[in-house]
Amino acid sequence: MDINNYINSGILELYVAGALSDEENKEVYEVMLKHPEVLNEVLQIEAAILKLTEATVPKNTVLDFKPIADRIHTTNTENKVVKMKAERLRTSWLSITGWAAAIILGIGLFWAIQQNNQLQSEINLTKTDNNFLEQQVQIANSDLKETKKILSILRDKDLLSIPLGGQAVYPEAYAKVYWDKSENNIYLDVQGLPEPPEGKVYQVWSLTLDPLTPTSLGTLDNFSSDDNKIFAIKNTNASEAFGITLEPAGGSESPTLEQLYTLGTVASVS
Known part of the structure; x- marks a missing residue:
């Protein structure tokens, strides 16, 4: 796999946005585990979304009625009012989009953490099972060697x-x-x-x-x-x-x- 092409493909952005299927999410997650540079890119994308979210949230919600009154009393009242509404609508939409991205990011991070914990548990369980099986095989081999040794001794015609x-x-x-x-x-x-x-x-x-x-x-x-x-x-x-x-x-x-x-x-x- 060409990691640079994979990073530039846009799939990581879709992963962070939560726009991939479960199978695709799992596939990206496995690539992240194998390639630290992919994980780093995902973290950078998430950080960029967080900054975008902060930038789009209105920082001053105090209303100033004077600009509104001025616009109402202008000659082209209808157009000005429509423009004001469009600007407010655009600002609201950016805010909603920013918060939605933050929520999606949070869900994505939670899912990734859960998957990582589950995978780690499975790895630990597999290691434990493998260690137990290895011990049993060693015991079985040791018992087999001992049995063969005893049989060899007891079959000695001079005994x-x-x-x-x-x-x-x-x-x-x-x-x-x-x-x-x-x-x-x-x-x-x-x-x-x-x-x-x-x-x-x-x-x-x-x-x-x-x-x-x-x-x-x-x-x-x-x-x-x-x-x-x-x-x-x-x-x-x-x-x-x-x-x-x-x-x-x-x-x-x-x-x-x-x-x-x-x-x-x-x-x-x-």
Whole structure:
């Protein structure tokens, strides 16, 4: 778009006067937003109209009857009276025109401000929606990467898989340990455990059987917030079995056997 030709086309004057259609007004408004020189030209046109309005408003409304009397008593009374009326009519018409232009200008400015506020609100809303969507995409991508990583680990043929069956306190419970002996890590899948009550936490134990010796591998503090319910835990023990108990928040020094939820022995692996 040639901005100079656009400015000189006369459309801006029609815009200020309110003589354009709604679609044309919107089009001019969008050009103003993109091109500061167009906005500046509109402001100058509006300022010129305001000055014209001020200039056309009668500044002295005090009537002087002497010139009127002189005109009445002249020889060509009819013509003089007609001329006086024409002059007053022209002055009144200019005043009306000036005020009309000012009113139209005010309406135009109000409309422009309203449109600008609405547009700004839409822009802000769009930015907010875009930011939210970007965050969701990032979260989804992060979750996808984490899921792929977990699947890659669990599919490793060298991992030892130990199922943990439900015990008396909750027979429906189940879990599974994937033991990477070369890295001294276990990957614990606890999808089969119920949500722990408030103030309680699951604690994982490595066990040797003869004599029975439990060693704590830590608590599952993020159980509720972890969607995958798969936890990576360091294990340097010569474990013969694994168990999970429900303990008070913070964990216990030794397992509460009455709250043993799952148990599985390494020797039971088929």
